[in-house]
Amino acid sequence: MRAVTIKDGTLRVEDHPDPEPGAGEVLVRVKAAGLNGADMMQRRGLYPAPPGWPQEIPGMEIAGEVAALGPGARRFAAGDRVMAIVGGGGQAELAVVHERELMPVPETLDWSAAGGLPEVFVTAHDALFTQAQLRPGEHLLVHGGAGGVGTAAIQLARAAGARVTATVRREQARAEVAALGAEAIAPEGFPGHGPFDVILELVGAPNMPENVTALALGGRVVVIGVSAGVKTELNLLALMAVRGRIHGSTLRARPLEEKALAARRLEHEVLPLFATGALRVPVAETFPLADVAAAYEAFAAGGKLGKIVLLIDQ
């Protein structure tokens, strides 16, 4: 098979042996693979794939057709449209995934949308509902509302009956983010729009001191992005005064059972909302596999709302 290959920071498309599905696993003919911030870090050697996943081939999410079943796999049949988060190796013509980590692709979604769905929607759903336990009527603040996880979080929270405010640095993106259902504001002065029951922190340390003071009683901050900084000052008395919580979370390092559980939750609680049109996957641009370098450049350049997705073998 052909696959994106990282060697010393450069991206090439190279031939690799076809992977073979083991017990309970499914071989997927990949049709689309979304790009994520973690791919950029992995390219720079900063964020290796967890053990057991391809190390040279990047790619954290896929959508495609079932090509073959390993021994004992029975959730899907050859030709079924499936998608999943993977630990690595997604940007390739073929990928092997445990059947418990796969989700069916809703009929209403084309390949580019399906290939850009798993990572950001599983991440946002896990952060908002499994971690922070966001409830209807609550007020959510999303720091970094124009990014992939941000746009997913805004839509999920709105669909669940929450009110959403989102900080968006680029002024041009605010109307697009507002169209997803959030009050889109500049990052400066966000506490004036609170208090917030839940704050989804996708930017990092600089927001944290004000995040804590902007919490409502019983409020929760979930930190899953720290590109703007890692170390922050925490005032414990301020956190106690609002009886607040700060969660740190990541998806990639989780074991099979937790990733499978997150996939089941998405199937049950989120995928029906794509079928009804309440949710959508904003796709900024697609690239063929051969143009992977251009795709990574477009991702790194930023400036557009929506996913960058590789389309493979169509």
Next chain:
Amino acid sequence: MRAVTIKDGTLRVEDHPDPEPGAGEVLVRVKAAGLNGADMMQRRGLYPAPPGWPQEIPGMEIAGEVAALGPGARRFAAGDRVMAIVGGGGQAELAVVHERELMPVPETLDWSAAGGLPEVFVTAHDALFTQAQLRPGEHLLVHGGAGGVGTAAIQLARAAGARVTATVRREQARAEVAALGAEAIAPEGFPGHGPFDVILELVGAPNMPENVTALALGGRVVVIGVSAGVKTELNLLALMAVRGRIHGSTLRARPLEEKALAARRLEHEVLPLFATGALRVPVAETFPLADVAAAYEAFAAGGKLGKIVLLIDQ
């Protein structure tokens, strides 16, 4: 009635009008009232009672006999032995408490134990089980194991099947703390005894950076005491790496429904363990009401394991 009275930082026993129970409230003839760190702060003008509670009369917990019932109160009858956390006014011959905040006193407990039970056991139970959701088999670290909340937390966690390590500054206290079921260690070098699933922080900021790195995967830190410092550095990436949580919490400012819920949980999950002898209230010293100044001095001096309790009108 006679009551401890704080005026400009001095403690006196003075006459006050008898309080009268309103709708759903109970007049309690106080027999014992434990001292707490918050009383010391209140004496210095730093921690006023919440609105609606006596402001001049300190005292956050009581045990006594039901003296009279307000309109509609029906959970208890005159003469019943009861105890409660109160927002203030506990160090007095009479106190008024809503019947939903009262708990029955287990037969096995004398007045001094009952008067020193509510604050530390409700606080520890709320922090460990309602907030951190401590589970059997988990490893708990208590920072400040020789204090009132610390000794309650150690016993509660052991009774629930958790393993407990406790930091204790005074070397002389370590054997007493170990007798409660914890591995008692010096505060220095505590991370070498981890990783910990739950850390109960009763000391404050200085421990926090190492608390985060000493967490097990999915670990929780609950901060309810900050006498050693309020501001700390937080490494968000370290918190994300263990998918950890930091909770801040206090009891005193909570509304009636939350305090009542905490009392119901204690009745249901904890009081039966006093009846069987699995739990006990360590009492260091008791003082008559007239000697309240000496009682506060003994509390402030520290150095003894167990509660300081005022005995009233016996």
